[in-house]
Amino acid sequence: SVTIPGTPIPNDFNSGKLLQIEYKNWRLPALTGAINSNSHIPLDKFIKSDGAGSQLQLAEARYLICYLHKKGVLTDLIKSFMASPKNINDVKAYEDALGMKIGDIEKDFITFVKGL
Numbered sequence: 512s513v514t515i516p517g518t519p520i521p522n523d524f525n526s527g528k529l530l531q532i533e534y535k536n537w538r539l540p541a542l543t544g545a546i547n548s549n550s551h552i553p554l555d556k557f558i559k560s561d562g563a564g565s566q567l568q569l570a571e572a573r574y575l576i577c578y579l580h581k582k583g584v585l586t587d588l589i590k591s592f593m594a595s596p597k598n599i600n601d602v603k604a605y606e607d608a609l610g611m612k613i614g615d616i617e618k619d620f621i622t623f624v625k626g627l
Contacts, residue, residue: 535627538570545570546621554617559600578623584608 545551545567552560557571579585588608591598598604602613609616 536573538566538573539624539627541566542570542574542624543627546624554605554620555602555613558602558605558613574624574627575620578620579608581623582609 542551552567552571554575557568557575560568576585579588588604591604591608605616606612609619611619
């Protein structure tokens with residue numbers, strides 16, 4: 512069971528059913544446009560970034576979460592980040608969770624986004 516001092520954690524989180532995520536929202540066109548023009552932030556750079564929020568970064572963050580959820584690894588990644596917060600910017604944590612190298616994750620992520 513996951514706990515954060517002073518923060519209630521929904522039971523769905525601990526059961527592995529973090530959220531029912533609605534994938535499409537107003538951020539999707541910005542991200543698909545950036546992907547189509549090859550101006551999106553490559554995942555290896557995005558993961559290593561400080562997360563300062565341009566609209567594109569916010570869109571990419573949202574859809575990376577959706578992608579990780581769809582792949583079934585989001586809950587485990589969140590638990591690992593809570594145990595070791597420095598890993599949130601570690602590409603290897605994502606590679607290990609998904610069983611792929613970052614280049615293959617990038618391709619799969621783009622396919623996921625374009626398929627929405």
